[in-house]
């Protein structure tokens with residue numbers, strides 16, 4: 001049965017807690033995560049041997065701790081993310097490795113950290129193999145392979161093909177294996193993160209490429225990773241991905257390899273967005289309702305400093321109004337929703353290429369709340385201090401209770417690392 005998403009233009013509660021109550025208690029703009037949705041998504045993926053959360057999507061410690069408690073392992077793309085995983089309770093070593101450092105380069109800090117801490121490394125470039133082998137011979141590694149084709153909803157999110165910087169080019173696999181062996185590294189697994197989502201024809205190609213690559217590497221392979229890229233429906237009427245079909249394709253690939261190798265092959269999946277996107281809501285307050293010629297604008301106190309996906313990719317997010325009078329039968333208007341930043345691109349209702357679009361939303365007034373939905377992935381994680389706005393607060397709703405998991409940044413924190421040099425003339429005077 002195909003499950004289809006349905007988003008309402010009104011939202012009065014999140015996980016049983018009134019939106020207005022959260023806004024009054026924690027202020028706006030604030031990110032709210034509904035824990036029950038994350039648990040649901042985890043449960044749906046239990047068929048895979050390992051669910052590995054790509055924490056770059058949403059790396060708050062409370063979210064990582066929740067993943068840890070649920071038996072979800074974690075992916076780290078920087079030294080900072082490795083440290084976050086440790087702070088959330090993950091240990092360095094284990095089989096399967098609890099934390100995998102997965103990137104296309106080591107910066108010097110990350111290389112030092114993974115060598116010293118014994119973290120598992122998934123290499124996305126020949127240089128990573130060289131640099132790791134030079135200082136950590138004897139270790140096991142996995143390889144991220146770029147199969148030569150990709151998929152993604154924009155050029156900026158495409159993770160395969162010859163325009164993608166990611167992974168070891170498929171033609172170089174043998175070279176990479178020889179290199180690793182020469183340096184005393186053993187390659188125990190392969191990884192492809194292509195973002196094939198719900199395009200099953202494409203996914204079948206990815207699986208076939210994985211099978212070829214694994215057979216090239218041979219019996220040393222004990223794990224394969226399907227990477228991330230599971231989509232979620234951002235619009236009403238869009239279907240949820242058919243997880244059973246998705247698993248079936250990967251499982252068949254794994255079984256073929258098990259048969260060929262004569263030993264078990266672990267099947268990992270590495271979602272970011274899928275686990276957290278729908279759990280997250282950005283609550284903003286409407287601060288101006290403006291009419292410019294034929295255009296009606298709702299200007300809110302959150303901009304691309306809080307949620308960058310619309311300006312970066314023209315990403316679509318469902319939006320809703322929290323009506324303070326409780327009326328959910330207001331007339332709908334075509335609205336452009338923008339933020340506070342001094343930048344004309346600070347518009348949440350835009351399509352790829354920066355084209356401003358209108359959205360049917362309930363009539364609303366200054367002081368009411370606008371909720372940007374499906375904002376749990378790549379939302380807070382990409383927030384910035386542009387225009388010296390403070391990073392928003394983050395709140396987790398668990399068992400009908402809203403708890404602060406990151407307090408709003410303060411102005412003192414914003415400028416804490418800066419030094420105002422005395423001017424020369426002042427020093428002389």
Ligand SMILES: *Cc1c(COP(=O)(O)O)cnc(C)c1O
Pocket residue numbers: 054056057075077102193195227228229230270271272273274377
């Ligand atoms: C970003 C990333 C993911 C997660 O991608 P989603 O589209 O959020 O599922 C998984 N693996 C790697 C290596 C990534 O870089």
